Amino acid sequence: MEEVPSSGEPTPAAPPSSETSRALRDALRIAGDTRAALARRLGLNATDAAAIDHLVSSPEPLGPVELGNRLGIRSASATTLVDRLVQAGHVARTPHPHDRRRLSLQVTESAVGEVLEALRPMLVGVDRAVARLTPEQAEAATAFLREVTEVMREYVATAPDEPSRARADRD
Amino acid sequence: MEEVPSSGEPTPAAPPSSETSRALRDALRIAGDTRAALARRLGLNATDAAAIDHLVSSPEPLGPVELGNRLGIRSASATTLVDRLVQAGHVARTPHPHDRRRLSLQVTESAVGEVLEALRPMLVGVDRAVARLTPEQAEAATAFLREVTEVMREYVATAPDEPSRARADRD
DNA sequence: TCCCTTTAGCTAGATTCTCTAGCTACCTGA
DNA sequence: TCAGGTAGCTAGAGAATCTAGCTAAAGGGA
Numbered sequence: 001m002e003e004v005p006s007s008g009e010p011t012p013a014a015p016p017s018s019e020t021s022r023a024l025r026d027a028l029r030i031a032g033d034t035r036a037a038l039a040r041r042l043g044l045n046a047t048d049a050a051a052i053d054h055l056v057s058s059p060e061p062l063g064p065v066e067l068g069n070r071l072g073i074r075s076a077s078a079t080t081l082v083d084r085l086v087q088a089g090h091v092a093r094t095p096h097p098h099d100r101r102r103l104s105l106q107v108t109e110s111a112v113g114e115v116l117e118a119l120r121p122m123l124v125g126v127d128r129a130v131a132r133l134t135p136e137q138a139e140a141a142t143a144f145l146r147e148v149t150e151v152m153r154e155y156v157a158t159a160p161d162e163p164s165r166a167r168a169d170r171d
Numbered sequence: 172m173e174e175v176p177s178s179g180e181p182t183p184a185a186p187p188s189s190e191t192s193r194a195l196r197d198a199l200r201i202a203g204d205t206r207a208a209l210a211r212r213l214g215l216n217a218t219d220a221a222a223i224d225h226l227v228s229s230p231e232p233l234g235p236v237e238l239g240n241r242l243g244i245r246s247a248s249a250t251t252l253v254d255r256l257v258q259a260g261h262v263a264r265t266p267h268p269h270d271r272r273r274l275s276l277q278v279t280e281s282a283v284g285e286v287l288e289a290l291r292p293m294l295v296g297v298d299r300a301v302a303r304l305t306p307e308q309a310e311a312a313t314a315f316l317r318e319v320t321e322v323m324r325e326y327v328a329t330a331p332d333e334p335s336r337a338r339a340d341r342d
Numbered sequence: 343t344c345c346c347t348t349t350a351g352c353t354a355g356a357t358t359c360t361c362t363a364g365c366t367a368c369c370t371g372a
Numbered sequence: 373t374c375a376g377g378t379a380g381c382t383a384g385a386g387a388a389t390c391t392a393g394c395t396a397a398a399g400g401g402a
Contacts, residue, residue, distance in 0.1 A: 020301045020309045023316040025294075029228060030323040031202035032221065036243050037330035045388075046217070050203065057200060065350055072207050077389050079352055084388095101350045101397045121329070123192075125322030129315060130191045137311040138191045144300060144312055145194040151296030152201040158292070159208035216359080216389095236379055248360045250381055255359095272368045272379040 024148065034122065041118040044088075047071060051081055052090060056112060061104035063096070072159075195319065205293065212289040215259075218242060222252055223261060223278060223286060232275035234267070243332075261285075 039049035054070050055062060062070070068078030082105065085091035090111035096102035116123075133141060210220035225241050226233060233241075239249030253276065256262035261282035267273035278286075287294075304312060 020304065020313045020316070021294075021298055023313045023320065024297060024301065026228075027316045027320045027323070028198075028202040028205065029224060030320050030327065031199040032206040032224070033241075033327045034199065034323050035203040037327040040243060040330045040332075047388080053200060053203070057197075063350065064352090070204075072211060073388095074390060075351065076353080076391080080388075082351095096350095099350085099398070103351075122322060122326040123196075125325070126195060126319055127192055129318040129322065130195070132318075133191065133311065133315060137308070137315070140304065140308040141312055141315055142191045142194045144304060144308070145191070145198045147300040147303075148297055149194065149198045149201050151293060151300065152198070152205050154296070155293040156201065156204045156208040159211045161211075218359080234379065235381090244359095245361060246380065247362080247382080251359075253380095267379095270369070270379085274380075 028152075038115075038118055042114060047073070047081060048085060048090075051085065052107060052111060052115060055091065055105055055107045056115060061106065063103045063105065067105065072161075199323075209286075209289055213285060218244065218252060219256060219261075222256065223282060226262065226276055226278045227283060227286060232277065234274045234276060238276065 035050055035053070036046050038053070039046045042049055042052075044052075050071055051067055054067060064078040064082045065075045068075050068081070071078070071081075073081070082091060082093065086093060090108060092106045092108060093103045094106055096104050130138065130141075206221055206224070207217050209224070210217045213220055213223075215223075221242055222238055225238060235249040235253045236246045239246055239252070242249070242252075244252070253262060253264065256276075257264060261279060263277045263279060264274045265277055267275050301309065301312075
């Protein structure tokens with residue numbers, strides 16, 4: 001709607017770009033909420049659901065500490081987190097083949113099934129939206145999403161490890 | 172990579188659709204992590220950051236209870252959440268004009284500034300990716316994102332209110 | 343080989359956040 | 373006017389994370 005008729009800007013061919021930005025930001029904001037929604041459907045708290053999410057989507061197995069790093073929690077918290085997941089039957093601890101200090105965390109089959117089942121309504125809708133794209137649109141969308149994903153990955157990676165006590169000297 | 176050569180399916184013109192789905196899911200997963208990253212940059216816990224996120228992006232002012240609903244927490248927790256945000260100088264409570272039971276939560280200017288500052292590296296990258304799209308691609312991406320957003324909104328809205336005690340009768 | 347540093351994972355106790363239960367004040371419809 | 377429902381708050385209990393510190397194993401250099 002509100003095409004800002006940018007003067008002579010370096011956006012020579014993107015009148016609805018602010019709309020796209022807005023649509024993307026809305027999508028990303030809601031995406032944050034879907035994790036909590038997934039957690040509620042699984043009967044888990046947000047961290048536990050995020051942990052399983054990371055474990056099932058990681059190309060290589062993670063240990064408790066690395067999982068904790070990705071979740072932004074301490075190693076001690078990661079240990080008790082894994083304890084909870086193991087006790088609930090969602091995860092199993094197996095020794096690392098080459099490093100006897102390490103563990104590999106395996107998501108159990110039943111947990112994978114539950115996650116897929118809980119996610120299904122969303123995946124169905126997403127696939128339906130994808131199916132409506134022409135091949136050219138799909139290709140462009142894929143490239144665009146990968147670019148955005150890379151931006152977010154960088155954003156997450158450069159966030160401080162600890163709550164950054166940002167200007168607590170307020171008043 | 173793994174194009175599933177679907178037999179005679181209703182996907183007549185979308186060979187890279189699984190790639191797009193995958194790219195989208197990766198983006199959504201990372202998007203969930205960006206909220207935690209934003210929280211760390213702001214020196215807040217995840218809920219508090221999500222709360223400010225909701226407040227700044229809501230078209231109309233919210234009260235503690237409605238905010239809690241959107242965050243998936245109880246009204247009592249929302250009260251203490253708002254207490255924290257007020258004490259930190261991020262939010263102000265103002266009375267609702269027509270309903271004396273209610274409050275309107277206002278994000279302070281300084282908090283808005285801090286959020287924008289903390290988000291900037293991501294917004295810059297996002298805008299850069301958007302600017303690379305042709306007008307046709309931008310339009311298609313916008314429609315696609317809105318569709319996906321609607322799917323997620325529905326997914327969030329239909330999640331159970333409480334941890335769904337899903338099959339706790341495991342073994 | 344031996345020593346020293348670093349890393350993975352764990353335990354114990356303190357802290358923080360959310361929850362349940364229940365309350366008051368206010369709005370709304372009969 | 374009065375009953376039912378809603379917004380917001382308080383108090384105390386429970387759950388999750390944190391800090392601090394430990395052991396065992398890997399890795400590097402003398």
